[in-house]
């Protein structure tokens with residue numbers, strides 16, 4: 001199922017055939033070092049990626065409104081990243097996040113995918129507020145938050161057992177934010 005599309009991207013559900021594309025993201029230290037609680041190690045093999053993909057697809061099917069969705073380039077169909085829109089554990093807040101194959105960094109794809117997901121969040125999902133939590137040293141991800149005109153609320157230790165920078169975007173601010181980058 002397709003979740004949203006932007007000028008250059010389509011976000012959709014995972015497919016079995018996505019294992020190599022997913023491995024090109026989650027098999028990379030440049031990506032995994034920033035994700036979730038310790039230990040942050042890359043997925044070790046394509047076979048392991050297949051197993052995790054099955055679990056990810058199962059989770060997505062159980063909660064279709066939210067989740068971690070891959071996005072592909074409309075021009076080539078290549079899977080280059082994933083965007084998440086999901087409840088922050090043990091809260092009523094919805095978190096947005098982005099994971100991009102390092103070969104495709106620096107072209108605005110993460111920001112574009114996030115804008116698509118925010119359109120869904122403030123549109124069809126009817127949310128008033130979305131948050132992001134980012135490692136204080138994750139300069140590229142902090143820059144995505146700024147490009148999205150998210151408001152920095154300071155550091156928090158409330159999530160994932162980590163010290164993280166907390167950002168929010170409200171529906172009102174999202175509507176007012178400039179479209180450029």
Ligand SMILES: CC(C)(COP(=O)(O)OP(=O)(O)OC[C@H]1O[C@@H](n2cnc3c(N)ncnc32)[C@H](O)[C@@H]1OP(=O)(O)O)[C@@H](O)C(=O)NCCC(=O)NCCS
Nearest residue numbers: 031034098099100105106107108109110111134140141181
């Ligand atoms: C965080 C992450 C997704 C950011 O990727 P990114 O490519 O830097 O971010 P974007 O896709 O928004 O691209 C922005 C860059 O593209 C440039 N760009 C080019 N065309 C652009 C466009 N049309 N729109 C926006 N930016 C554009 C920007 O100037 C910026 O360049 P810069 O890095 O030289 O400043 C990526 O580093 C990543 O996957 N990291 C590992 C996972 C991770 O940390 N996730 C977040 C956990 S909180």
